[in-house]
Amino acid sequence: MSKEIPYKIYLEEHEMPKQWYNVRADMKNKPAPLLNPGTKQPMTLEELEHVFCTELAKQELDDTTPYIDIPEEILNFYKMYRPSPLVRAYCLEKKLGTPAKIYYKFEGNNTSGSHKLNSAIAQAYYAKKQGLKGVTTETGAGQWGTALSMACSYFDLDCKVYMVKCSYEQKPFRREVMRTYGASVTPSPSMETEVGKKILLEHPGTTGSLGCAISEAVEAATTTEGYRYVLGSVLSQVLLHQTVIGLETKIAMDKYDIKPDIIIGCAGGGSNLGGLISPFVGEKLRGENDYQIIAVEPASCPSLTRGKYAYDFCDTGKVCPLAKMYTLGSGFIPSANHAGGLRYHGMSSVLSQLYDDGYMEARSVEQTAVFAAAEQFARVEGILPAPESSHAIKVAIDEALKCKETGEEKTILFGLTGTGYFDMYAYENFHNGTMSDYIPTDEDLKPGFDSLPKMD
Amino acid sequence: MSKEIPYKIYLEEHEMPKQWYNVRADMKNKPAPLLNPGTKQPMTLEELEHVFCTELAKQELDDTTPYIDIPEEILNFYKMYRPSPLVRAYCLEKKLGTPAKIYYKFEGNNTSGSHKLNSAIAQAYYAKKQGLKGVTTETGAGQWGTALSMACSYFDLDCKVYMVKCSYEQKPFRREVMRTYGASVTPSPSMETEVGKKILLEHPGTTGSLGCAISEAVEAATTTEGYRYVLGSVLSQVLLHQTVIGLETKIAMDKYDIKPDIIIGCAGGGSNLGGLISPFVGEKLRGENDYQIIAVEPASCPSLTRGKYAYDFCDTGKVCPLAKMYTLGSGFIPSANHAGGLRYHGMSSVLSQLYDDGYMEARSVEQTAVFAAAEQFARVEGILPAPESSHAIKVAIDEALKCKETGEEKTILFGLTGTGYFDMYAYENFHNGTMSDYIPTDEDLKPGFDSLPKMD
Numbered sequence: 001m002s003k004e005i006p007y008k009i010y011l012e013e014h015e016m017p018k019q020w021y022n023v024r025a026d027m028k029n030k031p032a033p034l035l036n037p038g039t040k041q042p043m044t045l046e047e048l049e050h051v052f053c054t055e056l057a058k059q060e061l062d063d064t065t066p067y068i069d070i071p072e073e074i075l076n077f078y079k080m081y082r083p084s085p086l087v088r089a090y091c092l093e094k095k096l097g098t099p100a101k102i103y104y105k106f107e108g109n110n111t112s113g114s115h116k117l118n119s120a121i122a123q124a125y126y127a128k129k130q131g132l133k134g135v136t137t138e139t140g141a142g143q144w145g146t147a148l149s150m151a152c153s154y155f156d157l158d159c160k161v162y163m164v165k166c167s168y169e170q171k172p173f174r175r176e177v178m179r180t181y182g183a184s185v186t187p188s189p190s191m192e193t194e195v196g197k198k199i200l201l202e203h204p205g206t207t208g209s210l211g212c213a214i215s216e217a218v219e220a221a222t223t224t225e226g227y228r229y230v231l232g233s234v235l236s237q238v239l240l241h242q243t244v245i246g247l248e249t250k251i252a253m254d255k256y257d258i259k260p261d262i263i264i265g266c267a268g269g270g271s272n273l274g275g276l277i278s279p280f281v282g283e284k285l286r287g288e289n290d291y292q293i294i295a296v297e298p299a300s301c302p303s304l305t306r307g308k309y310a311y312d313f314c315d316t317g318k319v320c321p322l323a324k325m326y327t328l329g330s331g332f333i334p335s336a337n338h339a340g341g342l343r344y345h346g347m348s349s350v351l352s353q354l355y356d357d358g359y360m361e362a363r364s365v366e367q368t369a370v371f372a373a374a375e376q377f378a379r380v381e382g383i384l385p386a387p388e389s390s391h392a393i394k395v396a397i398d399e400a401l402k403c404k405e406t407g408e409e410k411t412i413l414f415g416l417t418g419t420g421y422f423d424m425y426a427y428e429n430f431h432n433g434t435m436s437d438y439i440p441t442d443e444d445l446k447p448g449f450d451s452l453p454k455m456d
Numbered sequence: 457m458s459k460e461i462p463y464k465i466y467l468e469e470h471e472m473p474k475q476w477y478n479v480r481a482d483m484k485n486k487p488a489p490l491l492n493p494g495t496k497q498p499m500t501l502e503e504l505e506h507v508f509c510t511e512l513a514k515q516e517l518d519d520t521t522p523y524i525d526i527p528e529e530i531l532n533f534y535k536m537y538r539p540s541p542l543v544r545a546y547c548l549e550k551k552l553g554t555p556a557k558i559y560y561k562f563e564g565n566n567t568s569g570s571h572k573l574n575s576a577i578a579q580a581y582y583a584k585k586q587g588l589k590g591v592t593t594e595t596g597a598g599q600w601g602t603a604l605s606m607a608c609s610y611f612d613l614d615c616k617v618y619m620v621k622c623s624y625e626q627k628p629f630r631r632e633v634m635r636t637y638g639a640s641v642t643p644s645p646s647m648e649t650e651v652g653k654k655i656l657l658e659h660p661g662t663t664g665s666l667g668c669a670i671s672e673a674v675e676a677a678t679t680t681e682g683y684r685y686v687l688g689s690v691l692s693q694v695l696l697h698q699t700v701i702g703l704e705t706k707i708a709m710d711k712y713d714i715k716p717d718i719i720i721g722c723a724g725g726g727s728n729l730g731g732l733i734s735p736f737v738g739e740k741l742r743g744e745n746d747y748q749i750i751a752v753e754p755a756s757c758p759s760l761t762r763g764k765y766a767y768d769f770c771d772t773g774k775v776c777p778l779a780k781m782y783t784l785g786s787g788f789i790p791s792a793n794h795a796g797g798l799r800y801h802g803m804s805s806v807l808s809q810l811y812d813d814g815y816m817e818a819r820s821v822e823q824t825a826v827f828a829a830a831e832q833f834a835r836v837e838g839i840l841p842a843p844e845s846s847h848a849i850k851v852a853i854d855e856a857l858k859c860k861e862t863g864e865e866k867t868i869l870f871g872l873t874g875t876g877y878f879d880m881y882a883y884e885n886f887h888n889g890t891m892s893d894y895i896p897t898d899e900d901l902k903p904g905f906d907s908l909p910k911m912d
Binding site for chain 2: 006007008010012013079080081091109110111113150153154172173176177179180181182375378379380381382383384419421422424425427428431
């Protein structure tokens with residue numbers, strides 16, 4: 001390597017990417033289109049823009065334009081917390097005694113605590129540009145809701161968040177961060193929507209679910225003048241915005257003549273993994289370079305490793321379009337796993353297609369091993385990682401230890417999507433030994449697969 | 457200005473300071489020495505090293521050496537989370553409509569969430585170098601305890617934290633962060649120390665106090681082989697380590713030909729303010745440059761603005777040396793203020809002397825106004841500030857609005873010491889309108905002043 005690698009590589013502002021990269025443009029097998037759940041026909045722009053902002057609906061449908069300009073206003077917001085550092089994990093390497101070189105792209109250095117802000121600001125921008133009054137969304141653990149409330153605050157846009165009631169009550173801190181940014185946060189199910197009222201009538205004691213919160217948010221967006229619904233993962237538009245992660249990483253690595261052999265990311269809906277790997281997968285698709293790419297998911301919610309590649313509902317309420325993806329079925333109820341952001345039954349259709357075509361592999365890991373890796377990482381690298389991100393840490397450590405055995409000096413890159421400051425109950429369970437692992441049996445998976453829509 | 461100022465100025469690693477700056481060397485009127493509370497004579501090195509690490513005791517006594525080398529091991533740790541960004545608050549300026557140029561040095565981008573790590577790593581290093589097994593300390597809100605546990609984890613040193621019992625119970629998250637870093641965290645008062653047992657016997661239901669936790673930590677350090685006591689603020693050694701903040705700021709500003717007119721920091725024990733202003737005050741002391749320097753404290757605990765400049769106990773337990781400082785008296789019980797880090801009855805003796813000599817001024821502000829400023833800042837600058845740091849934000853905004861009235865284009869620099877992720881209960885009180893202000897009457901201050909030691 002020609003230059004000494006610093007602990008942290010920060011790009012200069014002028015080196016930051018000015019365009020997002022749309023990996024679909026380079027895919028020979030395009031991701032299957034979203035379908036109208038009623039007609040089973042591909043969703044049109046007209047249908048999509050009833051729910052989503054028009055520009056975002058266009059991005060959702062665009063699978064041919066390779067580069068899309070990042071508007072000036074978004075670039076300026078990015079400058080407040082980006083470029084994010086690409087960190088050389090010198091201390092972790094030393095601790096592991098591995099000849100491998102480990103790098104991570106750290107997306108947690110902003111108040112939302114994760115990469116979610118990269119897409120939140122883009123979605124808020126397009127909503128504002130369209131002259132909308134506000135947006136609605138749902139949030140489970142609260143990471144996405146926090147990011148969106150920050151973005152809306154910046155553009156002076158109303159932000160209405162339906163927060164799963166049990167999270168609303170058990171995670172008051174995230175709720176208060178959202179309020180600090182001026183968002184209205186409603187525990188879901190609520191009496192504000194027809195679907196909420198119906199659910200409360202049928203199940204008076206319910207503490208809510210993500211599926212129900214989505215349904216309320218979509219209803220609120222489509223029945224209120226000047227509002228649209230926005231989503232923090234899964235959709236191709238979100239992956240597009242998140243490519244800023246991978247593009248920055250690639251520029252920083254190229255600057256120091258670093259080529260990763262292995263690229264690792266955690267995968268829930270797929271937004272961070274897709275964002276990180278896109279520029280690298282692009283090279284792979286075009287036959288310019290090869291990389292080993294590993295998606296890491298929780299063993300308790302194994303959509304890639306044990307799911308089916310099929311059309312499915314994106315939400316349990318079945319109000320959203322059908323997407324073809326690796327899925328456990330919208331009827332699958334994931335067990336209580338502390339990595340709330342990875343508890344999604346499906347997977348981005350872009351990543352699903354890449355996985356099906358063999359461009360990436362997938363591994364599932366159990367949560368106590370993930371928290372042990374998180375703690376080991378925190379103690380040497382200083383950063384307290386989010387449970388979601390720690391899935392990638394676990395596999396990065398595994399790979400580095402394999403190098404120790406074989407003596408290979410592989411270069412490992414992983415995405416560190418966020419910090420765990422609002423996940424200390426989970427760490428407490430880990431410290432107290434009250435955390436358990438859960439791997440669903442084939443029998444457990446059956447109800448989910450049975451819920452898949454018939455596609456004849 | 458010759459160059460375009462980016463949103464964030466990051467120094468390159470090679471530009472980071474390699475020495476701390478000891479402002480006492482340039483002070484004509486030196487801070488008064490620490491006194492032995494029994495003999496009222498200046499503390500000797502032999503007396504201090506019974507409690508503190510030897511090298512740190514030497515730094516405490518050294519008021520003549522202007523620059524002290526930062527050991528290589530500490531520099532390497534600094535590289536994991538430093539240089540910290542110097543941020544141009546473009547968005548805040550625009551929101552306020554001020555011609556002032558606002559900069560802040562942001563110290564919250566590390567897992568301890570504050571500047572405390574700068575001194576924690578230095579103190580842990582010297583303890584390790586001395587061959588000690590571990591260190592003890594107390595923590596109230598938990599910021600210092602978190603930083604110290606991270607530093608000890610890095611050097612594989614035992615870390616024993618006495619955490620005020622009410623915080624231990626009400627702030628479980630901070631406690632779990634410390635445990636993640638391997639610290640043992642004991643609610644204080646405990647049955648582990650003589651002083652703890654005595655207090656529990658006398659007050660069985662007590663939820664503890666900082667004074668009691670200090671007494672337990674000092675007892676544990678002085679009665680356990682291979683342990684010393686460490687402290688996160690007030691002491692001159694801590695100010696010395698924190699000068700890395702001001703030195704980085706100065707280097708970054710010089711690089712872009714920026715000269716601040718006003719420098720603002722919050723002041724509890726004084727470590728962050730002292731660290732930020734030291735290189736600037738040095739120029740002022742040497743007659744090279746002039747700066748307006750403002751210390752900001754809570755109106756509820758106004759040691760500089762309403763305290764006496766006198767010798768006092770550093771702790772309520774009266775086990776530590778006497779220090780000459782601006783103080784409300786160790787018997788002063790501050791009201792419940794959400795900026796726990798600013799609830800200290802005294803002030804660094806270095807800052808006290810500088811204030812007494814007219815090198816800096818002081819202002820007190822009320823907490824609801826502080827939280828309103830914090831929220832305004834968070835919404836435009838993205839960062840959710842700690843309540844302590846928000847005291848500086850409040851006065852920076854006040855000064856920027858004055859410039860708006862007068863049309864002056866002043867350059868304002870303030871220290872943003874940390875993030876408020878673990879202070880969301882306080883934000884919740886603010887949002888719910890249940891936060892109140894408290895300004896002690898002269899009558900309220902009397903018991904504190906009556907507790908000052910007789911110094912004849």
